[in-house]
Amino acid sequence: MNRSPHWRAALLAAVAWLLPATSSATGSTPAPLTQTACSFEGMLEELRGALKTGSPAYRKYVKARLKLAARTLPADQLLAALAQERDADTLEALGGALAGKAGFDNNASLLQPLLARAMSDADPALRAAAVRGLQGSGSVEVMAKNGNVVTYEQLIRDSSPEVRQAVVDNLVHESAKVYFGHDRTVSETAVATALAAQDPAVAAKLLSEVSMEQVGHETVERLRGSLRSDDPALRSAAATALGGVPGAESGGSRDALVKLYRDEKDPAVRKAALRGIVQLGMGGSLSTLESLRGVAPGLDPEIDAWKAALERNLQEWRLVLREKERIRK
Structure with missing residues (x-):
């Protein structure tokens, strides 16, 4: 089992607690124990070790602890670590911690460096890690607050399949787990992102897995237009998506689907x-x-x-x- 430096420190502290009984026999006075806080560098060291060899539960724990600690850490400290990091798993964890701090401080601009790495880092694994770091942070809103300089519509065109998959995972997660299918902007962003994708399989996954219950008329029209796509996977996903549109759009969508069924091969x-x-x-x-x-x-x-x-x-x-x-x- 992996033992972190903090676990060893706790063990030594427990041993030291027993020393007074031994010391009293010799008449010496034990030194008082003092409580010390874990440093940011220590947390990063433990994080790297956990991500390399730790159990899933331990990795989840150290990432959650870093994210919680990040709320009170100086932003410059986090940003410096983010800028220097070259390990994908650690970058993702740092990105998640920074996203948590940005939300806690209500300061979306803190995420500009993470967005920049998602868009332009030379290493595709690090671009994907930066995208994954945004997951669960209300990332669509964060991008808008940062002027939409970086958007999912741009990221879905990345040459790396890993980056494109991270985009899909973020939007599906944000729709289902953050907003429970009730956010129009996230759903419409997912449609726009799907239609901007150059990979029909990626587009199909977005359209078929993101809730459409809040989308507006223009987005519904774009979905209906996708029923004429040359790619059958995209036509199929658009048909699935149209099944979930708001009631006000159900009549026209039903007619479009009936026509599709009659004409399709x-x-x-x-x-x-x-x-x-x-x-x-x-x-x-x-x-x-x-x-x-x-x-x-x-x-x-x-x-x-x-x-x-x-x-x-x-x-x-x-x-x-x-x-x-x-x-x-």
């Missing part, structure tokens, strides 16, 4: 269109589903499974989806 895209139609209309989509029977006979069992799931009168989309998947197993 790719079975996976047609399945995504059916899913979107059902999510938009729930029980009200039964007649639409019936009207699509026979358009693609091979997918009629898919329509039947959706109808059977809807006939259970389940009130939540996730339950309907789960029931449909159970039926189709």
Whole structure:
């Protein structure tokens, strides 16, 4: 098991606590124990050791401790360490600590150096680490407060797959775990980022995994336009995304998905269109589903499974989806 310098210090302190009993036998007076604070350098040393050889739980602990300590550390100290760091894992942890301090101090400008490294560091591993350091920090808002000099739409075009994946992970996490799907700006940023991507698989992941429940009309129109993409993965993801748009956009989106189902040749895209139609209309989509029977006979069992799931009168989309998947197993 790895033992940090602080663990060893604690052990020595415990041993020293026992010394008075021994010293009293000889008549000597033990020196009083004093409490010392862990230095920033000591925390960094422990962090590096934990990231290299520590258990997942220990790595999580040292990163959380650094993030908490960063709130009261001088900003210059953190920024200097960030500027000098060349290890990707340590840079990510320092970025997360700096992001935490920026939020605690309500000072988004502290993150400008991290954004700059995400955009322009020569090492793609360090660019990706800088992006990951932003995760969970309200990064879309942070970028806006820094004048959108660096944006996810720019970062998604990075030549490194690791950087592009970090962008996707940040936006998916921010939508689901920070705002619980309720932030329009994050969702619309995800759509804009997906459509700026040159990698259809990356775009598809963003569109299919980020909540669309708050997006505006212009963004919905962009999603509908993506149904005409040359890439079937992107058409499929756009169809999935349209299933989650606000109620005011459901009529036009349903019509677009019905047209897609009728005109499409790719079975996976047609399945995504059916899913979107059902999510938009729930029980009200039964007649639409019936009207699509026979358009693609091979997918009629898919329509039947959706109808059977809807006939259970389940009130939540996730339950309907789960029931449909159970039926189709």
